[in-house]
Amino acid sequence: xxxxxxxxxxxxxxxxxxxxxxxxxxxxxxxxxxxxxxxxxxxxxxxxxxxxxxxxxxxxxxxxxxxxxxxxxxxxxxxxxxxxxxxxxxxxxxxxxxxxxxxxxxxxxxxxxxxxxxxxxxxxxxxxxxxxxxxxxxxxxxxxxxxxxxxxxxxxxxxxxxxxxxxxxxxxxxxxxxxxxxxxxxxxxxxxxxxxxxxxxxxxxxxxxxxxxxxxxxxxxxxxxxxxxxxxxxxxxxxxxxxxxxxxxxxxxxxxxxxxxxxxxxxxxxxxxxxxxxxxxxxxxxxxxxxxxxxxxxxxxxxxxxxxxxxxxxxxxxxxxxxxxxxxxxxxxxxxxxxxxxxxxxxxxxxxxxxxxxxxxxxxxxxxxxxxxxxxxxxxxxxxxxxxxxxxxxxxxxxxxxxxxxxxxxxxxxxxxxxxxxxxxxxxxxxxxxxxxxxxxxxxxxxxxxxxxxxxxxxxxxxxxxxxxxxxxxxxxxxxxxxxxxxxxxxxxxxxxxxxxxxxxxxxxxxxxxxxxxxxxxxxxxxxxxx
Amino acid sequence: xxxxxxxxxxxxxxxxxxxxxxxxxxxxxxxxxxxxxxxxxxxxxxxxxxxxxxxxxxxxxxxxxxxxxxxxxxxxxxxxxxxxxxxxxxxxxxxxxxxxxxxxxxxxxxxxxxxxxxxxxxxxxxxxxxxxxxxxxxxxxxxxxxxxxxxxxxxxxxxxxxxxxxxxxxxxxxxxxxxxxxxxxxxxxxxxxxxxxxxxxxxxxxxxxxxxxxxxxxxxxxxxxxxxxxxxxxxxxxxxxxxxxxxxxxxxxxxxxxxxxxxxxxxxxxxxxxxxxxxxxxxxxxxxxxxxxxxxxxxxxxxxxxxxxxxxxxxxxxxxxxxxxxxxxxxxxxxxxxxxxxxxxxxxxxxxxxxxxxxxxxxxxxxxxxxxxxxxxxx
Numbered sequence: 001x002x003x004x005x006x007x008x009x010x011x012x013x014x015x016x017x018x019x020x021x022x023x024x025x026x027x028x029x030x031x032x033x034x035x036x037x038x039x040x041x042x043x044x045x046x047x048x049x050x051x052x053x054x055x056x057x058x059x060x061x062x063x064x065x066x067x068x069x070x071x072x073x074x075x076x077x078x079x080x081x082x083x084x085x086x087x088x089x090x091x092x093x094x095x096x097x098x099x100x101x102x103x104x105x106x107x108x109x110x111x112x113x114x115x116x117x118x119x120x121x122x123x124x125x126x127x128x129x130x131x132x133x134x135x136x137x138x139x140x141x142x143x144x145x146x147x148x149x150x151x152x153x154x155x156x157x158x159x160x161x162x163x164x165x166x167x168x169x170x171x172x173x174x175x176x177x178x179x180x181x182x183x184x185x186x187x188x189x190x191x192x193x194x195x196x197x198x199x200x201x202x203x204x205x206x207x208x209x210x211x212x213x214x215x216x217x218x219x220x221x222x223x224x225x226x227x228x229x230x231x232x233x234x235x236x237x238x239x240x241x242x243x244x245x246x247x248x249x250x251x252x253x254x255x256x257x258x259x260x261x262x263x264x265x266x267x268x269x270x271x272x273x274x275x276x277x278x279x280x281x282x283x284x285x286x287x288x289x290x291x292x293x294x295x296x297x298x299x300x301x302x303x304x305x306x307x308x309x310x311x312x313x314x315x316x317x318x319x320x321x322x323x324x325x326x327x328x329x330x331x332x333x334x335x336x337x338x339x340x341x342x343x344x345x346x347x348x349x350x351x352x353x354x355x356x357x358x359x360x361x362x363x364x365x366x367x368x369x370x371x372x373x374x375x376x377x378x379x380x381x382x383x384x385x386x387x388x389x390x391x392x393x394x395x396x397x398x399x400x401x402x403x404x405x406x407x408x409x410x411x412x413x414x415x416x417x418x419x420x421x422x423x424x425x426x427x428x429x430x431x432x433x434x435x436x437x438x439x440x441x442x443x444x445x446x447x448x449x450x451x452x453x454x455x456x457x458x459x460x461x462x463x464x465x466x467x468x469x470x471x472x473x474x475x476x477x478x479x480x481x482x483x484x485x486x487x488x489x490x491x492x493x494x495x496x497x498x499x500x501x502x503x504x505x506x507x508x509x510x511x512x513x514x515x516x517x518x519x520x521x522x523x524x525x526x527x528x529x530x531x
Numbered sequence: 532x533x534x535x536x537x538x539x540x541x542x543x544x545x546x547x548x549x550x551x552x553x554x555x556x557x558x559x560x561x562x563x564x565x566x567x568x569x570x571x572x573x574x575x576x577x578x579x580x581x582x583x584x585x586x587x588x589x590x591x592x593x594x595x596x597x598x599x600x601x602x603x604x605x606x607x608x609x610x611x612x613x614x615x616x617x618x619x620x621x622x623x624x625x626x627x628x629x630x631x632x633x634x635x636x637x638x639x640x641x642x643x644x645x646x647x648x649x650x651x652x653x654x655x656x657x658x659x660x661x662x663x664x665x666x667x668x669x670x671x672x673x674x675x676x677x678x679x680x681x682x683x684x685x686x687x688x689x690x691x692x693x694x695x696x697x698x699x700x701x702x703x704x705x706x707x708x709x710x711x712x713x714x715x716x717x718x719x720x721x722x723x724x725x726x727x728x729x730x731x732x733x734x735x736x737x738x739x740x741x742x743x744x745x746x747x748x749x750x751x752x753x754x755x756x757x758x759x760x761x762x763x764x765x766x767x768x769x770x771x772x773x774x775x776x777x778x779x780x781x782x783x784x785x786x787x788x789x790x791x792x793x794x795x796x797x798x799x800x801x802x803x804x805x806x807x808x809x810x811x812x813x814x815x816x817x818x819x820x821x822x823x824x825x826x827x828x829x830x831x832x833x834x835x836x837x838x839x840x841x842x843x844x845x846x847x848x849x850x851x852x853x854x855x856x857x858x859x860x861x862x863x864x865x866x867x868x869x870x871x872x873x874x875x876x877x878x879x880x881x882x883x884x885x886x887x888x889x890x891x892x893x894x895x896x897x898x899x900x901x902x903x904x905x906x907x908x909x910x
Contacts, residue, residue: 396749
């Protein structure tokens with residue numbers, strides 16, 4: 001623990017506790033946020049980072065504990081109170097209104113009767129200078145690249161004059177180049193004497209950007225490295241100190257380092273044999289048209305071979321779901337051909353493709369992938385409704401369903417009280433195991449996986465990646481869509497970059513520098529469209 | 532995360548949530564009766580007397596037949612989260628098929644053939660009328676609540692036009708806008724020794740079939756997947772458009788069937804501007820039954836007795852029979868409250884809205900205990 005200095009220029013949390021039904025999200029957490037420092041908050045999913053932020057932002061009230069600002073107790077019992085104290089939060093997901101201009105977005109919180117645009121423009125100029133980024137006040141928020149959108153979010157958080165800026169996993173969607181730019185902005189903000197709380201689960205970033213580090217695990221503050229101490233440690237020493245706190249003893253160091261993003265990502269799958277293997281899935285000139293609001297794909301030509309993992313990199317919302325769904329059969333292709341083992345399957349529906357061995361693990365695990373109100377057993381046979389032996393003459397055969405469910409629960413080590421438990425009560429990791437078990441069983445030969453490890457705890461992340469690589473090495477093919485560049489580099493044989501619905505290029509994943517090349521394709525493509 | 536309740540607790544919880552709103556509504560209705568200067572005990576005794584005793588139970592069952600079939604029609608669409616509110620118009624369309632064509636066809640064809648034609652005809656008309664909101668929903672995502680309601684208004688108008696025009700009783704002595712009466716011997720047969728027509732048997736059999744379909748067949752699972760999440764349904768390979776059209780058509784067909792069964796078994800002719808609005812009355816009970824066909828049987832049965840006995844009971848204590856709809860409304864209100872409180876309780880939360888407890892405690896509560904003990908959950 002650090003010395004508990006509750007003087008001026010410090011926001012101190014004391015013994016903050018917050019419980020939800022079944023889980024203590026924050027368990028007597030104490031920490032100090034000092035002005036002019038970047039305070040890194042590290043911890044895996046579910047460690048209590050988000051709860052702590054929402055308490056600081058006034059969106060949740062702690063069950064007990066106090067918050068001191070400049071040494072005086074300051075209850076933050078509403079978001080307005082947080083703003084009045086100068087606490088601004090940049091959330092992980094964009095809160096900008098895409099159809100509004102940058103300026104309109106920034107002025108959303110204004111309370112005056114008449115819009116004072118002149119003052120707003122002046123304030124934006126001030127902030128642009130501080131952030132070192134040019135932001136066009138008249139541009140529509142939806143037209144900006146993700147990095148720029150984030151700069152606008154930061155400007156929005158600091159709009160009312162900030163003393164503390166909280167960034168919730170700001171790097172998770174950014175290219176390596178954009179991350180560097182963000183680091184520069186943070187350095188500028190820090191130089192102005194503001195406090196920054198930087199939340200991440202990547203060690204590398206914590207060391208590079210942070211002045212001091214606090215590690216949360218299971219809702220508890222399990223370690224703190226003060227500013228002087230962190231400065232005196234070498235990167236390697238800092239890593240091992242943080243890892244020990246982050247995982248305790250239940251994970252071996254190289255694995256942990258890998259998962260926590262301490263080391264640079266490297267390809268970890270075996271070679272798949274190259275062009276000698278036959279093509280399993282071939283898309284040529286595929287396009288989709290008009291399905292709601294998300295991006296359609298245009299002229300996509302890719303092929304996935306037997307035993308190959310083809311990664312699809314790209315910023316979220318650039319046509320990944322259209323691509324996944326057109327392969328799975330949930331959307332129809334408006335142009336182009338889809339061949340599976342040489343056979344044209346463009347006209348076949350989801351169920352026909354499922355029977356051919358073409359499977360899809362969706363990223364929307366809760367509302368699309370599972371039915372929360374139904375039992376784990378039904379969810380495990382959801383794609384085989386009406387098929388023998390689970391249904392005979394249209395009537396359910398509960399014994400067969402339960403037997404299959406128990407087999408899959410055992411094989412994939414799904415933690416559930418029983419197969420009759422409702423799927424919605426399982427943890428995120430176990431729901432993902434249900435999906436993988438369902439899709440990879442019964443003759444699977446090709447699987448589309450969309451963001452397979454998003455929001456999972458690190459042990460499950462490792463397990464999911466292992467399941468996918470094993471599936472590939474046994475001859476299965478994987479189309480891996482992910483926004484996590486490290487994950488793509490570790491798992492894929494080749495990585496294609498998708499941008500605005502088109503394939504911007506394909507990178508062979510051999511040796512070092514893949515991430516940078518993919519990043520270049522991503523930024524190149526984006527600047528190409530938004531210049 | 533929500534904790535799984537043990538089985539008996541879940542059943543008990545379900546029973547409480549189904550019965551408690553009815554009990555509370557009856558208590559509050561009693562208070563209203565007191566306020567209006569009558570004796571509520573007299574009223575409830577009247578409901579018992581006129582609803583069940585003597586041969587009154589037979590009238591209750593005659594009322595229950597259409598109510599139960601409408602309930603099934605609602606359950607079919609509601610289970611798919613499709614809010615088909617066109618029941619009043621659909622019911623009248625079904626009944627006008629029987630009351631309009633019955634008097635014309637019975638004299639020329641054997642009775643059982645005509646009955647079959649009328650029943651199939653009403654099923655078809657109900658299904659076809661439901662196609663419009665279904666296609667609009669499936670193709671353009673139009674809100675089916677509005678389209679089905681509007682189609683219901685149109686249907687009511689069309690039915691009135693038909694009765695005042697081509698389906699008017701050909702007997703020149705009849706000047707009131709109504710159809711000819713179907714003779715007794717052509718109506719649905721009575722159950723042995725009673726005046727209860729076989730419509731109630733049709734209703735109960737349909738309920739049992741529906742229960743089997745939703746609980747045991749693959750279609751039942753598909754329906755529940757679709758109802759729980761259309762996205763999940765698409766993921767599993769269920770066509771959203773076809774599901775919407777199918778459910779709307781089955782729902783419309785059943786509700787129209789209720790109309791023709793009611794005419795052929797009970798009312799025998801149809802007046803213009805007649806609209807019993809059975810669907811409105813049966814709606815809360817469909818939800819109290821948690822959209823289960825089996826559970827709907829006792830609840831709809833209860834309402835049939837209450838409505839049948841209540842008309843005379845209300846008159847005997849000097850109330851208007853509109854009072855029955857007040858009770859139905861009260862049941863809906865208490866059902867909503869019971870659900871809210873029940874869900875809060877299951878989540879282990881306070882019954883008070885978020886923040887209210889804190890604000891109240893900050894003003895009125897003792898200073899020392901204004902903050903709850905650590906670890907205890909409050910919201």
